[in-house]
Amino acid sequence: QVQLxxxxxxxxxxxxxxxxxxxxxxxxxxxxxxxxxxIRQPPGKGLEWIGCIIYTGSTYSGGTYYNPSLKxxxxxxxxxxxxxxxxxxxxxxxxxxxxxxxxRGSGQLVPAAIGHTWFDPWGQGNLVTVSS
Amino acid sequence: ExxxxxxxxxxxxxxxxxxxxxxxASQSVTSNYLAWYQQKPGQAPRLLIFGASSRATGIPxxxxxxxxxxxxTLTISRLEPEDFAVYYCQQYxxxxxxxxxxxxxxxx
Numbered sequence: 001q002v003q004l005x006x007x008x009x010x011x012x013x014x015x016x017x018x019x020x021x022x023x024x025x026x027x028x029x030x031x032x033x034x035x036x037x038x039i040r041q042p043p044g045k046g047l048e049w050i051g052c053i054i055y056t057g058s059t060y061s062g063g064t065y066y067n068p069s070l071k072x073x074x075x076x077x078x079x080x081x082x083x084x085x086x087x088x089x090x091x092x093x094x095x096x097x098x099x100x101x102x103x104r105g106s107g108q109l110v111p112a113a114i115g116h117t118w119f120d121p122w123g124q125g126n127l128v129t130v131s132s
Numbered sequence: 133e134x135x136x137x138x139x140x141x142x143x144x145x146x147x148x149x150x151x152x153x154x155x156x157a158s159q160s161v162t163s164n165y166l167a168w169y170q171q172k173p174g175q176a177p178r179l180l181i182f183g184a185s186s187r188a189t190g191i192p193x194x195x196x197x198x199x200x201x202x203x204x205t206l207t208i209s210r211l212e213p214e215d216f217a218v219y220y221c222q223q224y225x226x227x228x229x230x231x232x233x234x235x236x237x238x239x240x
Binding site for chain 1: 133163165167169175176177178179182188220222224225226227228229230231232233234
């Protein structure tokens with residue numbers, strides 16, 4: 001049974017960088033069948049897709065795909081030795097305060113493109129507050 | 133960007149009743165690339181439906197999804213106490229993936 005677990009600081013100062021890691025158990029981050037995504041939820045609000053990453057060595061050529069609204073500040077990466085993937089969000093402001101979820105993307109992967117994936121399962125979430 | 137609008141914002145019903153939740157897209161969602169999630173307070177969303185009408189593993193058959201194009205529906209045939217939660221739709225037809233704003237299903 002695949003499980004995902006986010007980890008990282010709960011408090012980040014404005015203008016600094018938010019860094020989170022998602023540890024995956026029960027499945028391989030190098031799988032040809034899945035993508036790996038980040039979604040966030042500001043307190044009391046709805047869900048926002050941040051982006052997805054597909055392992056570079058996969059059949060689908062890999063790649064990172066970001067929400068255009070965040071693209072200039074987001075970087076995602078994979079650490080195959082630890083079976084983890086990570087999120088980096090630069091120059092944070094109070095508007096970036098949210099619960100950050102990692103999730104596995106299932107569905108239709110497409111070579112060199114984002115594909116068509118829903119998210120299942122999700123990690124429990126990591127609340128990150130941006131404040132001085 | 134495909135904008136998803138869910139209605140109603142809040143739905144007040146009693147256990148045993150039927151719930152009908154709507155998700156309308158600003159443009160056609162190709163190949164019915166639409167999912168539904170349930171979220172309870174303090175928890176991560178849980179996948180209910182993908183491909184507009186396919187139930188995820190372990191989801192009771194009282195949950196059903198339907199629709200195509202721009203109009204999609206999640207139906208809960210007979211509400212159980214554990215079904216009261218917030219429900220979100222998500223389109224994965226194109227980037228950026230987007231979610232609806234949610235429908236809160238509350239006990240009447």
